[in-house]
Amino acid sequence: MNSELPVLKIGMLGCGVVGAQVARLLTQDADELSTRSLAKLVLARVAVRDISASREGLDPSLFTTDANSVVADPEIDLIIEVMGGIEPARSLILLAIENGKSVVTANKALLANHGDELYSAAEKKGVDLYYEAAVAGAIPILRTLRESLVGDHVTRIMGIVNGTTNFILTKMDEEGRAFEDVLAQAQSLGYAEADPTADVEGFDAAAKAAILAGLAFHTRVTADEVYREGISGITPDDVAVAKSMNHVIKLLAIAELTAEDHISVRVHPALIPRTHPLAAVRDAYNAVFVEAESAGELMFYGRGAGGAPTASAILGDVVAVARHIMKDSLGPRESDYADRDVVRIDEIRTQYLIRLDVADKSGVLAAIAQAFASENVSIQTVRQTGRGGDAELIVVTHSATEEALASTVKRLASMDMVRAVESVIRVEGVAQL
16 A cells, blocks of 8 residues: 555444444455545544444454544544434434534435435535445445436336345245245344334335435435335235236335426335346345436346445445545535425326235126226226135226225225225336326
């Protein structure tokens, strides 16, 4: 390493799986990272909750339980935040920015809920706020949206951005197993937390969808504005029906422009054709499919979580920010000039698959068709399978609004011949009809 390089000191908040990997790579690859950064990168201090925890390969003298001392240290130039959660991460990042330090964070929940406050603070103090690792691990999707596609008009993003749910749905599709069974396996393998709610109910994906939408459409979007459904209600029967149609079920994060130039942002399970690029994304991998006016269709695929992939994204940001510090420059600022409205799910048009448990008798199909027609929802295909006195009716609609579909389902549920509306799942990735 060039000994004449100026020194840039780094403080880190948190040292779990991701933080420990970042610290090890900063130490192991110090020479090369420093050469790329135009500065000698030195990890100076790491704030942790438990200073006595074992952290193999890391110098114990680096650690402190006093996080405020790290962000307030005048000798530290850059802060890496990998502690997660809203507080105290929010307060510590704001204090670091107030003290003139650039920040690299992987905190999707914080950005999706308080991003406006952080962006404004960073702009006011003239420091960088970078967060590539907050969405899809090592996949460079945020930098692509913020820099590579800044000269284009993105119209739609559709992504698999949660590895836990994708692992579960992959196993359900390939092995025919129930949700609860695969969830237990995911927990045993470390893909799912003991409390898997954030993953399986879509909260994690919704935070990421908000960040993606904000960058793609130059508008501040919060997690509360994202429509969210999880996968806990998906059954082996749903998966089997999708397979019979040559489709697969995925938990998708979707952000798109509407015909009125508003933004729709939603997270929910959906059927997609097996011919769609996202259908081939298996296990805990992530992928983001981007549609832009000039660039066309783009696919980004890779490992979306874990210590090493996330550390890769963090270190990429660290090098970029270090270069800016050395050149007394800044990276791209927040772009929220468009200030588009985020519309409710009721206004969105898409296709739907509805599974109905109905009485197996004459007149059922006609009555069901009339129920759809009365709500101006057009049927594309219908399939009936008899089961003695009962039958399963599988209906796929043409494109319809969420509001019209909800009214249709309510009407169907009130009909004597409909024993149950078993499931309603959106269909994506096909031309809207």
